[in-house]
Amino acid sequence: MTYTIDVLVRAADAGDTYLAWRWLDDVDQPRFEVLTTAAIEPALDALDAALVHRRAGERGTDAAHRALTEGAFADVDRERDLAGLLTDAVLPLGLREGIRSRIASGQRVRVRLTPSPRLARVPWDLLCVDGEDLRLLEVAEVVLEPPATVHAERARLPELWQDVRDRPPLVIIDPVLPTRAGLHGLGHVLDPSEHHRFAERVDDYATAGRMPVADADHVLHCGMDRVELSQALRSPRSRLFYLGHVTSSPDEPGSAAIHLNDTADEWGMATPLRFPGRDGDRLDHDDHRPFAALDLLMGTSSADRETWRRYGFDEARLGHELWPMPQRVAMIACEGGADYRSAETFGLVIAMVNAGAALVTTTRWTLPADRVFRSAIGGFEEQPTTELALRVDHAHESLDPIGELAEWQRGRLREWRARGALADTPLVWAALTHSIAPLKPPAGVDDR
Template sequence: MSAPAPDSELLVRAADAGDTYLSWTWLDGTPTAHVRRLDPQRLDIALAGLRRALPHPQQVDGTESGGVESDRAAARRALTSAAFASPSGEAELASLLAHAVLPPELRAELAARGTAGSTRIRITPSPRLAQVPWELLAVDDDRRLLDIAVVTHDPPATLYVARSRSPVPWERVRHLPAVHVIDPILPASARHRLANVYTEAADLGVLDEIRSRVQPRDRTARRDRAARGSGQRAALTPFQGEVTRVQLAAALSRGCSRFFYFGHVSAVPNEPGSAAIHLNDVTGPAGAEDSAWGMAAAWTRTEAGSTTPYGAHLPLCALDFLLGTKQTEDPRVWARYGANGSQYGHEIWPMPTRVAIIACEGGVDFRSAETFGLIMAALDAGAELVTTTRWVLPTDAAFRAYAAAPAGTRPTTRLALQVDDAHRGADPVAALTDWQRGQLRAWRETGDVAYSPLLWAALTTTLAPARRG
């Protein structure tokens, strides 16, 4: 069942200027902007509570070195003792955040308009509010924003200034195949920092399950395409394959409806453009056939007692997706993409109408004062809709190890497949909203951590349709 068409639309904008300011404008009737300064002490307390609830490594108190949690310790804390581990703790955090982020008059306005799906809220958060799960905010004692509204993100208005490639309407491309990159194999030089999503014996067969759900639909898409007389070739669908940036460029350039990436994202804090996906790219001697070129810092690793780097892994970053090969004069790099000269990113990796990046904090764009990361790069290169995550996601294995989930429980895989299903339909935002409402109901009724908002409230969808004129 799809969410009903909204009766009203609300624009919410936040800005950090010493303190944090929130503005909101209802677009029905005569638009009037309201601006409030958020109470800094209340906001600091609420955001600190949110940070403690997330599976990001935290500073460890009481240690001689003042160390930081391991990734495993952070996942264990988030799943067993932090706010998102129980409905009561999560409800308390949702109320704390709502009172810190939503001014009283805005909460009252939302409550007064609050029938399910009657309001669409379009948010552009500030860096300080980038990880706030707006859908969970308590409107009153019984209702969350998710219960009464459809929430999406808006990119900064600067995205539309000289946008490199306008989105193609979904109806014109929906018959084309999708490009899936699922848990790509990482080069050896990346494995000291990242591991594949599916590595344990209990995960054997899950890739076959994903493949069985995706590939039959791809065959249907090929039949539809043949019926339409399209000459487009089917895009590749690699599952734990050695996918490189050159192979990805070839798949996207053949023409596709969607790009779905499920793997790892990394970023350098407060460094716009550094957010990157991880494929099987490595650097090497100039001109070497398997040597990749790009703008990210290579991940070098040295043997014990040696300073000689080996197998330097090269992430594929947002700056690559924007600038392509414009920063190199090496014709051998250009030739790898079938070009005689340098190209911009949207020429090498043209993005389809819909993009999903299901990985750890793929939506890091909004955490920087200069909003630029994988979301903005995809939108600039032709995407209309990008779904990704606000924070680190626990793996299926973490749910089994720390939350006593049964062997067949795969909450993170289920989330990824749900996004893939939604992106295939007519209205991905409505489909994901309906699913999240169902997850919230199950969470309230059962308290099973497999339904915890720690997972599904991480999702964000940013919309940037083509503008006319």
């Protein structure tokens, strides 16, 4: 009988990076390896060069064009070389050997990883287990685990999927933002040519009775703000799907934010995005206030009574009370999983786990929009980023969303190897991450 063996992998940066792992079928034999800065920095620099990563004076669209035309993820051979370079830098031989030996004996492997800030962007699924021919994705399931304290101290425990699966999902696709948000590069993520696929998906939900009429009318380009989000989440939901913008400031994990139709008039802990170059302290109504991880954690604890009443309360409420997260959450947005890039692991993912999510699927780096593919490559007709979003949405309705998405990714890897077409580039599908924090933590979750 085939069964799954878990390996706990934990990383910590302290000058060099220390990577420790322990197999749960051999718990008395923990192992570790020191990844020296000198050894891993060239590989991480090569990864950054392959991503949609702005250089000094460069616009976001220029960075995306460069990634799609010159970067390692634009070419099969260069991507394979990058995967090999990253493997040698961050995946110890002893861990690779342990994976290979268990696969050879007919076991399945699940890698439960808590990365360090330095390793947060590494596409672990693409790393090589056996030379350049076998990727970790092909033989194992890779999930991210928040630190043990997040499991132990969260404010709201998740429900079981079987108990909530018949509830309607809350779907927010490309929400309308206040006027000034566009001056900060926060325009629509979808072009009109991409709307119909999401509209069809919404129609499918409505036809199947999975979505209230009121929701179906406000999924695409809705003007939802944080108060309306609170109202929607406080009705029974199976899951939350958000496709839009996520931003964060370096070294400020609490600043990680999704963007809704919130103006500067809306109370919140994030600094509003103002008219570029404006002096003074005066805020304009059209300035945009992001909905930050700190809001989702702290709620209205430092707000006034008028703000409390807007949410229907006569006193302050914490974030998990105002925005209780359903069992599953998906954020298909730029770097939604920035939590793991901070020394103190906190951001939107951890705030959502604290508020009740058992699974948060998001992306570890910036995705190129479909229109950027078309502008960079003549005659390009596919919609890779739209396809990714729809696959996640479908999978989150299933019994095993992580397994279903992993199987889809394996198919993309096969196509990438066979055709080398940019429609199959790992720059899109390898960005996915899954942070898990179930009601009952898996065995070993409290291990250090």
